[in-house]
Amino acid sequence: xxxxxxxxxxxxxxxxxNGFLLTILVAIALPIWRVFIMSVTPLTFKxxxxxxxxxxxxxxxxxxxxxxxxxxxxxxxxxxxxxITLGGMLISMVLTTSLAYVLSNPKLPGRKGLMIxxxxxxxxxxxxxxxxxxxxxxxxxxxxxxxxxxxAISVTNTFVMKGFFEGLPxxxxxxARLDGANDLQVLWHVVLPLSKPILMTIxxxxxxxxxxxxxxxxxxxxxxxxMPLPVLLRNILLAANINEYVESNAFANAPIQAFKAAxxxxxxLPMVAVYPWIQRYFTRGTLLGGVKE
Amino acid sequence: MRQRLTPLAKSLYKYRWLYLMAIPPLVYFLIxxxxxxxxxxxxFKNFKPLLGVWKSPWIGFDHFIAFFKSFYFTExxxxxxxxxxxxxxxxxxxxxxxxxxxxxxAFKRFQVLVQTTAYLPHxxxxxxxxxxxxxxxxxxxxxxxxxxxxxxGKPIAFLTSPEWFRFVVVVSDIWKETGWATILYLAAxxxxxxxxxxxxxxxxxxxxxxxxxxxxxxxLPVIVILTMLRLGHILNAGFNQIFVLYSxxxxxxxxxxxxxxxxxxxxxxxxxLATAVGLFKGVIGxxxxxxxxRVSKKIAGYTLY
Numbered sequence: 001x002x003x004x005x006x007x008x009x010x011x012x013x014x015x016x017x018n019g020f021l022l023t024i025l026v027a028i029a030l031p032i033w034r035v036f037i038m039s040v041t042p043l044t045f046k047x048x049x050x051x052x053x054x055x056x057x058x059x060x061x062x063x064x065x066x067x068x069x070x071x072x073x074x075x076x077x078x079x080x081x082x083x084i085t086l087g088g089m090l091i092s093m094v095l096t097t098s099l100a101y102v103l104s105n106p107k108l109p110g111r112k113g114l115m116i117x118x119x120x121x122x123x124x125x126x127x128x129x130x131x132x133x134x135x136x137x138x139x140x141x142x143x144x145x146x147x148x149x150x151x152a153i154s155v156t157n158t159f160v161m162k163g164f165f166e167g168l169p170x171x172x173x174x175x176a177r178l179d180g181a182n183d184l185q186v187l188w189h190v191v192l193p194l195s196k197p198i199l200m201t202i203x204x205x206x207x208x209x210x211x212x213x214x215x216x217x218x219x220x221x222x223x224x225x226x227m228p229l230p231v232l233l234r235n236i237l238l239a240a241n242i243n244e245y246v247e248s249n250a251f252a253n254a255p256i257q258a259f260k261a262a263x264x265x266x267x268x269l270p271m272v273a274v275y276p277w278i279q280r281y282f283t284r285g286t287l288l289g290g291v292k293e
Numbered sequence: 294m295r296q297r298l299t300p301l302a303k304s305l306y307k308y309r310w311l312y313l314m315a316i317p318p319l320v321y322f323l324i325x326x327x328x329x330x331x332x333x334x335x336x337f338k339n340f341k342p343l344l345g346v347w348k349s350p351w352i353g354f355d356h357f358i359a360f361f362k363s364f365y366f367t368e369x370x371x372x373x374x375x376x377x378x379x380x381x382x383x384x385x386x387x388x389x390x391x392x393x394x395x396x397x398x399a400f401k402r403f404q405v406l407v408q409t410t411a412y413l414p415h416x417x418x419x420x421x422x423x424x425x426x427x428x429x430x431x432x433x434x435x436x437x438x439x440x441x442x443x444x445x446g447k448p449i450a451f452l453t454s455p456e457w458f459r460f461v462v463v464v465s466d467i468w469k470e471t472g473w474a475t476i477l478y479l480a481a482x483x484x485x486x487x488x489x490x491x492x493x494x495x496x497x498x499x500x501x502x503x504x505x506x507x508x509x510x511x512x513l514p515v516i517v518i519l520t521m522l523r524l525g526h527i528l529n530a531g532f533n534q535i536f537v538l539y540s541x542x543x544x545x546x547x548x549x550x551x552x553x554x555x556x557x558x559x560x561x562x563x564x565x566l567a568t569a570v571g572l573f574k575g576v577i578g579x580x581x582x583x584x585x586x587r588v589s590k591k592i593a594g595y596t597l598y
Contacts, residue, residue: 124579125578127329128554215532219559
């Protein structure tokens with residue numbers, strides 16, 4: 001009797017919990033699904049009361065994507081975005097990893113001073129204008145380095161990585177030192193191979209940040225040929241006259257809405273494709289390195 | 294040779310690789326973090342680009358006073374704090390509830406599916422979000438407005454009407470970030486001693502009672518820390534989001550300190566005034582963060598960073 005009651009209690013509870021999770025799932029997936037459906041809407045499609053949520057797969061048209069790929073400003077923006085993302089990630093990872101490794105050595109003389117040097121600007125930011133003046137003075141305006149350098153080190157990421165390094169078993173490093181390895185060799189041959197999860201996670205964070213960079217290109221770049229995808233996407237989305245962005249005959253094959261939706265979906269795609277592979281690393285508590293007792 | 298080295302030189306030599314490795318990050322900090330701090334002095338000067346930062350004449354607190362006396366001071370501060378607070382008040386409970394639901398569900402695969410989907414929007418930029426939002430909210434063919442129209446209602450210009458703008462900002466932020474915010478709560482839930490649940494079950498506690506008496510107290514420190522952290526950053530109302538979503542018709546409810554600093558400094562060339570406003574935000578932010586750190590250390594026993 002009691003066990004039956006308990007199982008009813010459990011069943012109702014599970015129904016509520018899973019119903020809630022299903023609602024969340026739909027609420028997140030539905031808007032993205034609609035973007036996709038709109039991007040494959042053929043020119044001749046008549047909306048039949050599905051609110052743009054359903055088109056049978058055999059009627060999908062990829063003309064909007066074809067138009068997008070044909071367009072030189074899209075190819076250029078993609079190229080710029082790839083350069084910024086890969087270059088920025090490389091710079092950030094080299095700087096962050098060295099700094100985190102240096103800080104993770106508790107015996108290093110001057111470590112505390114270094115720590116303070118990093119924390120002061122982290123807690124007290126000078127703001128947008130003074131940083132802008134530095135970038136301008138250095139002649140980085142209209143250079144992709146203006147996107148990749150000013151935010152190259154994230155203090156949060158550095159501390160998360162430092163926490164991970166500190167958690168590695170010390171014996172391995174000691175053994176390598178006894179064999180005559182210097183700090184650089186220990187980092188390269190012992191620490192980094194053990195740190196794959198954190199390196200993947202932080203790389204992803206940096207890559208996403210650079211891929212999504214939208215404000216700094218507007219701030220530091222005037223040359224339209226240097227603009228990355230997000231800036232092009234914004235211009236396409238808000239264009240009163242979309243003919244600025246597509247060849248005059250573009251809409252012979254795809255509706256304007258499909259073209260806009262296809263731009264959104266294409267910009268989203270690399271993140272959607274890459275992140276499930278790396279997700280398994282950051283769910284394992286690798287992010288807790290920043291928690292201090 | 295070695296014996297004649299001083300202890301300082303000895304330890305410099307011993308850790309030479311680490312010191313060498315520290316140089317590039319140090320150069321980065323000097324150029325991109327400390328030079329801006331040096332430049333920030335123009336907040337107290339009448340900055341003339343031809344004279345440079347150092348030689349421009351000092352004028353004291355004039356820019357700050359001009360800012361405090363201006364009509365936009367209250368507007369900017371109100372918008373910033375209201376948007377921040379709304380995001381916090383609705384966002385944090387939402388994340389806790391989602392984390393609890395993910396933790397309680399009996400279906401492992403479903404849990405992973407929801408988790409993966411819910412984390413995803415965190416990685417999308419606000420420009421992509423603008424595209425998604427237009428798909429949902431555009432007065433012409435947006436999903437919501439299509440439904441409103443089919444029910445015989447009038448379409449609503451969500452993004453350009455002052456009555457709706459804050460609502461859109463808060464809801465879209467929750468849509469984007471709630472999933473990601475569950476990570477730390479979930480980690481805390483996983484860390485709760487399972488024997489506590491077993492003991493409660495033996496004592497006949499219901500599911501809800503177990504959540505209320507074991508799960509919630511178990512993650513309370515994390516809740517406190519994250520809430521305090523958000524309060525410490527209350528003047529950051531989400532620059533990237535507002536910058537992408539706002540437009541002239543909604544400045545009165547959506548313009549925040551950061552967007553104003555950009556417009557007055559970069560677009561209107563009022564470098565000194567904009568720097569002063571940025572500095573004001575920096576000082577308040579610093580105080581808030583230090584207080585928040587102290588409070589969370591007192592209540593929760595530890596703190597982030």
